[in-house]
């Protein structure tokens with residue numbers, strides 16, 4: 001049996017006709033950039049999320065760096081980010097001209113509020129909260145800290161499309177929230193894409209102008225911006241996929257529950273825990289195990305594809321070598337980086353594939 005890490009072809013074949021129809025409509029109307037297809041998706045996404053504004057952008061990394069820039073964050077400013085995330089979270093801070101400052105994570109893999117507090121200086125302007133793997137970070141404690149310290153809270157929702165905390169969707173807590181529609185995300189385009197959502201009308205206007213060369217009206221460039229826009233074709237595809245996201249997220253949750261049921265008896269494996277109040281959407285199902293690399297190889301040999309998210313915590317990546325961080329500064333993230341293993345999880349994964357995966361894991365440990 002083969003168990004791929006993800007199966008996008010399977011997903012897209014299941015709605016192939018609708019996708020083809022959506023693409024054809026855009027081609028027939030030539031609405032490739034800043035078109036009705038884009039505003040229609042932006043409205044549908046904002047409405048489903050319950051926020052005032054959604055601005056489509058080129059990708060999730062742009063969404064983050066542009067939000068920071070339009071919030072007035074740049075040279076001389078510090079932005080606190082979690083030590084365990086994808087590089088884009090910290091990279092966006094540097095792209096905006098500011099300095100990323102890392103803080104440790106908690107056992108749910110989100111930014112740790114206590115660690116965050118110790119990183120606040122007179123230069124800190126903002127905090128980027130990442131709802132990693134599809135689960136809300138400790139958003140209540142983090143917002144309280146940000147409020148007290150007068151810091152802007154920005155949400156990185158690239159892995160948390162319609163995950164929730166106490167009946168509110170992630171993406172509704174910060175000054176703005178940034179989404180990626182990279183194909184492998186829970187809501188993915190057939191190429192790059194992203195968006196920014198906010199309830200701040202002025203911020204939304206500024207972002208919209210920045211992404212379109214600093215203009216709202218043709219050739220009236222109020223300031224120098226850039227070019228970062230969601231394609232019409234991608235927007236039309238995303239609007240089709242938006243109808244299915246709840247169903248797909250539910251399937252992921254059911255698969256995750258089945259994994260935990262089968263793996264919790266294995267004393268070598270620490271299954272992901274659900275934060276009280278959180279509605280997890282399992283972008284990734286990440287376990288911890290001491291024999292991580294050996295298990296990864298074993299599963300690979302048995303045609304089960306796994307992933308590492310992330311193989312190195314951000315502070316220890318070569319690009320941040322000059323910061324000279326030591327593992328003692330991030331005890332949790334530096335321990336976890338050697339233990340984390342992402343198991344296959346995707347809509348359409350069968351019960352048999354899941355059982356096969358957990359059986360292979362069981363066999364591996366029975367031979368230790």
Ligand SMILES: *Cc1c(COP(=O)(O)O)cnc(C)c1O
Pocket residue numbers: 059060061062085086088089130156158159179180181182192193194
């Ligand atoms: C994917 C991802 C991004 C970046 O999104 P792109 O669209 O690939 O630029 C940012 N943050 C996190 C946590 C991500 O997983």
